[in-house]
Amino acid sequence: MAEALVELVGVEHSYKSKGGPVPALGPLDLRVDPGEFVVVVGPSGSGKSTFLRVVSGFEHPSGGAVRLLGRTPVPGRDVGVVFQQPRLFPWQSVGANIGTALRWAGVPRADRPQRIVELLDQVGLGALGPRRTWEISGGQQQRVAIARALAAQPRLLLMDEPFAALDAMTRERLQEDVRTLTDDGTRGVVFVTHSVDEAVFLASRIVVLTDRPGRIALDLPVPLPRGAGLSADELRGSAQYAALRGEVATAVRTVAA
Numbered sequence: 325m326a327e328a329l330v331e332l333v334g335v336e337h338s339y340k341s342k343g344g345p346v347p348a349l350g351p352l353d354l355r356v357d358p359g360e361f362v363v364v365v366g367p368s369g370s371g372k373s374t375f376l377r378v379v380s381g382f383e384h385p386s387g388g389a390v391r392l393l394g395r396t397p398v399p400g401r402d403v404g405v406v407f408q409q410p411r412l413f414p415w416q417s418v419g420a421n422i423g424t425a426l427r428w429a430g431v432p433r434a435d436r437p438q439r440i441v442e443l444l445d446q447v448g449l450g451a452l453g454p455r456r457t458w459e460i461s462g463g464q465q466q467r468v469a470i471a472r473a474l475a476a477q478p479r480l481l482l483m484d485e486p487f488a489a490l491d492a493m494t495r496e497r498l499q500e501d502v503r504t505l506t507d508d509g510t511r512g513v514v515f516v517t518h519s520v521d522e523a524v525f526l527a528s529r530i531v532v533l534t535d536r537p538g539r540i541a542l543d544l545p546v547p548l549p550r551g552a553g554l555s556a557d558e559l560r561g562s563a564q565y566a567a568l569r570g571e572v573a574t575a576v577r578t579v580a581a
């Protein structure tokens with residue numbers, strides 16, 4: 325079996341507070357392999373963000389072991405992270421924002437201009453490199469954030485409700501693009517959302533968390549077609565999509581009750 329991108333064994337996390345520890349996550353076991361698009365869905369406060377912080381290494385778990393590509397995670401290495409807000413540098417152009425991410429990733433200066441063009445193309449921003457970040461829309465800013473996360477060519481991309489602040493049309497367009505990120509089978513995505521629709525559309529596998537502390541209530545493969553062929557509208561309109569949507573929505577309602 326190929327090396328796991330993510331391996332969690334008995335992972336749990338509690339926050340310290342004046343009233344004593346607040347159990348937020350686990351214990352849970354999870355393995356994510358290359359080519360998987362895992363969407364973690366759960367009610368508000370179920371530990372979804374905690375889960376991503378633990379996987380990325382920004383938070384050290386209170387118990388259990390986290391392995392990213394077989395090693396203890398180091399924040400900022402191995403993974404690309406996209407947050408709800410794009411967090412761009414407003415004093416830099418769109419291209420320079422991506423250039424900075426390439427510099428952090430250790431890409432030689434001479435190679436950066438070509439990589440900036442490629443990354444802008446990949447996220448559908450073609451000619452917008454010279455623009456300032458405030459001269460582009462919210463959806464375009466989030467595309468820049470995705471390009472920055474892809475700059476280091478990470479095997480694993482972590483996304484924490486990245487489209488929550490966007491209008492419905494922009495969100496759907498970005499979902500269609502992001503859905504293809506695992507198509508070549510080398511990369512994995514772990515995506516957190518509270519939207520069942522978003523989960524069913526994006527995921528190759530859905531993990532439903534229980535109410536706090538978040539444990540795995542349901543771990544469900546999503547057999548919807550991926551890659552070229554079916555249009556997004558056909559997919560969303562299919563009977564299989566509706567059935568899965570119903571199953572996941574029921575699971576989320578049950579754990580939140």
Ligand SMILES: Nc1ncnc2c1ncn2[C@@H]1O[C@H](COP(=O)(O)OP(=O)(O)OP(=O)(O)O)[C@@H](O)[C@H]1O
Nearest residue numbers: 339341346348367368369370371372373374375536
């Ligand atoms: N720094 C902290 N100190 C104490 N408790 C915390 C802290 N951060 C989060 N929590 C608690 O841990 C639980 C999990 O929080 P987390 O942010 O991971 O949930 P979430 O599923 O991402 O929520 P949402 O969907 O509302 O963003 C929550 O009940 C929250 O109140």
